[in-house]
Amino acid sequence: MHRFANPARFLRITDAVLPWSAALTIVLLALGLYYGLWASPVDYQQGATVRIMYIHVPAAWMGMMIYSLMAIASAVALIWRHPLADLIAKAAAPIGASFTFICLVSGSLWGAPTWGTWWVWDARLTSVLILFFLYLGYIAIWQAFDDPTRAARAAAIVALVGFVNIPIIKFSVDWWNTLHQGESLFTGHGSEIDPTMLRPLILMALAFTAYFITVLIYRVRAEIIARKLRVLRLSAIEG
Amino acid sequence: MSAFSALIARDVRLAFRQGSAATLSVMFFFLAVMLFPLGVGPEAAILARIASGVLWVAALLSVLLSLDRLFQADYEDGSLELLALSGLPLELTVLAKCLAHWLTAGLPLIIAAPVLALLLDLPAKGLAALLLAMALGTPSLSLIGAIGAALTVSLRRGGVLLSLLVLPLYIPVLIFGVAAVEAAIAGLPSISHLLILAAIALAALVLCPLAAAAALRLSLE
Amino acid sequence: MTALRAFFSMGGYAAYVWPAFATAAVVLSVLLLASRRRWRANAAALASLQAARPGRRGTRATPGGGATPVAASLAGDTAPAVHRDA
Numbered sequence: 001m002h003r004f005a006n007p008a009r010f011l012r013i014t015d016a017v018l019p020w021s022a023a024l025t026i027v028l029l030a031l032g033l034y035y036g037l038w039a040s041p042v043d044y045q046q047g048a049t050v051r052i053m054y055i056h057v058p059a060a061w062m063g064m065m066i067y068s069l070m071a072i073a074s075a076v077a078l079i080w081r082h083p084l085a086d087l088i089a090k091a092a093a094p095i096g097a098s099f100t101f102i103c104l105v106s107g108s109l110w111g112a113p114t115w116g117t118w119w120v121w122d123a124r125l126t127s128v129l130i131l132f133f134l135y136l137g138y139i140a141i142w143q144a145f146d147d148p149t150r151a152a153r154a155a156a157i158v159a160l161v162g163f164v165n166i167p168i169i170k171f172s173v174d175w176w177n178t179l180h181q182g183e184s185l186f187t188g189h190g191s192e193i194d195p196t197m198l199r200p201l202i203l204m205a206l207a208f209t210a211y212f213i214t215v216l217i218y219r220v221r222a223e224i225i226a227r228k229l230r231v232l233r234l235s236a237i238e239g
Numbered sequence: 240m241s242a243f244s245a246l247i248a249r250d251v252r253l254a255f256r257q258g259s260a261a262t263l264s265v266m267f268f269f270l271a272v273m274l275f276p277l278g279v280g281p282e283a284a285i286l287a288r289i290a291s292g293v294l295w296v297a298a299l300l301s302v303l304l305s306l307d308r309l310f311q312a313d314y315e316d317g318s319l320e321l322l323a324l325s326g327l328p329l330e331l332t333v334l335a336k337c338l339a340h341w342l343t344a345g346l347p348l349i350i351a352a353p354v355l356a357l358l359l360d361l362p363a364k365g366l367a368a369l370l371l372a373m374a375l376g377t378p379s380l381s382l383i384g385a386i387g388a389a390l391t392v393s394l395r396r397g398g399v400l401l402s403l404l405v406l407p408l409y410i411p412v413l414i415f416g417v418a419a420v421e422a423a424i425a426g427l428p429s430i431s432h433l434l435i436l437a438a439i440a441l442a443a444l445v446l447c448p449l450a451a452a453a454a455l456r457l458s459l460e
Numbered sequence: 461m462t463a464l465r466a467f468f469s470m471g472g473y474a475a476y477v478w479p480a481f482a483t484a485a486v487v488l489s490v491l492l493l494a495s496r497r498r499w500r501a502n503a504a505a506l507a508s509l510q511a512a513r514p515g516r517r518g519t520r521a522t523p524g525g526g527a528t529p530v531a532a533s534l535a536g537d538t539a540p541a542v543h544r545d546a
Contacts, residue, residue, distance in 0.1 A: 037467070037481075038467065042471060047471045047472070047473055048470040048471035048472075048473045048477055049470075049473045049476055049477060051470070051477050052476065052477055052480045052481075055480060055481060055484045056480070059484065078453075094491065095491065098487050098488065098491050101487060102483060102484045102487055102488070105480065105483045106480040106483065106484065109476045109477075109479055109480040109483075110476065110480065112476055113473055113476050130407050130410060133403065133406075133407045134407055136403060137400075137403045137404045137407070140400050140403055140404075141390065141400065141404065144391070144394050144397070144400055145394070150393075150457050150458070150460075153453075153457045154390050154454060154457060157386070157390065157450055157453055157454050158390065158404060160450075161386055161408070161450050162407075162408075164446065165407075165408050165411075168411050168439070169407065169408075169410050169411055171411075172410060172411035172414040172415060173410070173414070175414070175418075176414045176418070179418065211488060211492070214492070215491060215492055215495050218492075218495040218496050218498075218499045219495045219498075219499070221499050221503075222495065222498045222499035222502050225499070225502040225503055225505075225506050226502050228506060229502060229505055229506050229509065232506070232509050232510075232513075233509075236509075236513070
């Protein structure tokens, strides 16, 4: 693990990864959009709105996956004081928040024609909304501290506390939703999925993952340089 | 153990000596609940329907507003550093302060709740469940809130950030607290919801002091 | 031509399908461009700062092999040696 602790080595590794992840993003996105928007059948019940699923569901996956990654990175940062883990968690947060936002907006746009309303207090939508607020809290605590080492540790605690709570929140929201389910609007998509629909779904999920890796590399690099800049500027003031 | 109880006694005494802290929480609780009839209209049927939710949300916000006094004053006058240096582990210090906070911010709400339940026309069948649920749920609010209070203790404007951090974590307590009351009103057993609230409180009792102490340490260094 | 029109009308759901894809496109593009711009801006700021104070670089940089100036200077980054060995 500490092989990656050296920022110079991180830069060298990501130098090699970056062109591949960027190219992969473009290729997978093109394939995913082709199959998702064109070469897949429409749902016999939902019509063409089912195509929203190809960004809605992968975005939800990304939102959860990135928060888990942040929690792991935060644990590594707190336990081993790994100097890059903080930066990876910090850099990942806005990307995860963006995917969660996309999931919410596309979910709302999907709900309007299928459920007849822009927002339903459906268990999944509500959980994703709460996840979005957890992301915002994490980003806000980074910005609240002036001292980056304190901010890093505070943010790591926030990420871990949030991560421990996510299953409890998810459980309570699911339970709350079954209690309050009035007319059953929820059609239960995703239970039985046709292979022709699965293909664009997987392709888009992979495209989003490649996108995430690409943007994460840019953001971590920016953070590494920002930290270096800070040290140089501080030493310029002191010396 | 004596240092632990002495700390609780000190915090409780301080909360009452300032003449305000504990009573202010209750006053806010009353005011927040009072806004709902003014907002949704005076029909008794509607108020009775939403009473359990209104009471819980108001209690949540009331506890949230009082969280800043958990560590803030002690941090500013330096006594928190002395407490950290004393023989008592910081985790236990946090636990003592949480207990004191619950005694002065949570317990008064439980005492005030029956009056407000009457004002909102909460069905009588739900009252016992409401009080039990609040007794089991409000300690979790103090404990979970302690993490947010500890994280924001050194920040000048921590208030909004505190609510952004803490409110999402309060959702399970809200859901099961309201569910216990609703079940009792519907004539169903509410024991399972109360047990879940108790489980949340026990988990919070173990985990929250650890996280809050870790958060305090980074502000004390 | 009719196939194309059918494609854009999305079976009558164009008002929902296209905004969903557009939102994703806009959010992801803005994030990508902003991240890239910040990286470039930081790298440029670092380069100009080091160019202005060439004496510091020599003392600070640890043997970083044949890395770029940015990477070489980063090899002597703030991470304390204690943490790397721990």
